[in-house]
Amino acid sequence: MRNWIAALALVAALAFPAHAQVITGSATAADGDSLVVAGQKVRLFGIDAPELAQTCQRDGETWACGQAAKEQLSALIAGAQVHCRRLSTDSYGRAVSICKAGSEDLNRVLVENGWATAYREYSLDYVDAELRAKRYGLGIWSSTFQMPADFRHAGQPRDRAATARASTSRPSRVSGCVIKGNRNRRGQWIYHLPGMPYYEATRPEEIFCSEAEAQAAGYRRAIVRP
Known part of the structure; x- marks a missing residue:
């Protein structure tokens, strides 16, 4: 019996490698595109939200769009069990994942409602959602704003920023x-x-x-x- 159970465990381990593991639990938002789920840091795959310190301009007024994006993510996960399918690990040790709260795909919902952009450098999965948000002026698309990646690169030395921009300019x-x-x-x-x-x-x-x-x-x- 024990050998049979061990064999099943081995099959499961081979079928579901570590990079495809599921992380489940209560969650808190770290910013507009990252979470802490069951104590583990998670980066939402394929999307890019405004940085916490980032602001946008609307009708001549500046507003804290980065903080607003975090609040939107917090509202989506409030009281919910979050399930994240881990795809890889980024350079900060975060599990890059597609996450759901109930039946809602958090990655897609954030982009569809204009609180994150499609991160084309890594995926085209959410381009259609971004185009709809942009067309209807939802979330940050109701404003003038700097793309989150450009905002992050703004403080880099010129040669590093140029390299980063070049990497995102190549069409997938x-x-x-x-x-x-x-x-x-x-x-x-x-x-x-x-x-x-x-x-x-x-x-x-x-x-x-x-x-x-x-x-x-x-x-x-x-x-x-x-």
């Missing part, structure tokens, strides 16, 4: 999502397809998987002159 080729959206000097929202004259030189502000998606977000196709 996951599922063919390679259309670059960019705001030109005239303030127009333009998208570029691979092979167009300025495609390689364009630093994308958004990445799209189809022209229809880019157009729905308010972008128009770049004009290629003969």
Whole structure:
């Protein structure tokens, strides 16, 4: 009997490796995109919320959008058992995870309601949710704000910040999502397809998987002159 139980335990360990473990328990919000669940630090995968010290501007007024994002996450997990599927571990030792409170996908809900952006450097899973929030002016999209990654890099030495920006400017080729959206000097929202004259030189502000998606977000196709 003991050998049979040990065999089952071994099979389970092989089927569910450590990097895919589930963390379950009560949780508190550390900021808008990270938690402490059952005593373990967790970073929500694929999203990026304003930093705690970050502010946004709306109707000429400054407001604490970073603190507001944390409060939104706190409200979502209040009194709930949180279940996080760990995907990896980041450089701070946090479990990078997709988390749920009840049936709610916390990662997606935060982006859908405009309290976090899709972290395109690591995933395109939440781009569609971000586009909807942006379209309807939800959360931080009702404001003028600096992307959280740019806010963090602002205090870095120039060469480190440039390297970080360059890493986020490369379009992901996951599922063919390679259309670059960019705001030109005239303030127009333009998208570029691979092979167009300025495609390689364009630093994308958004990445799209189809022209229809880019157009729905308010972008128009770049004009290629003969």
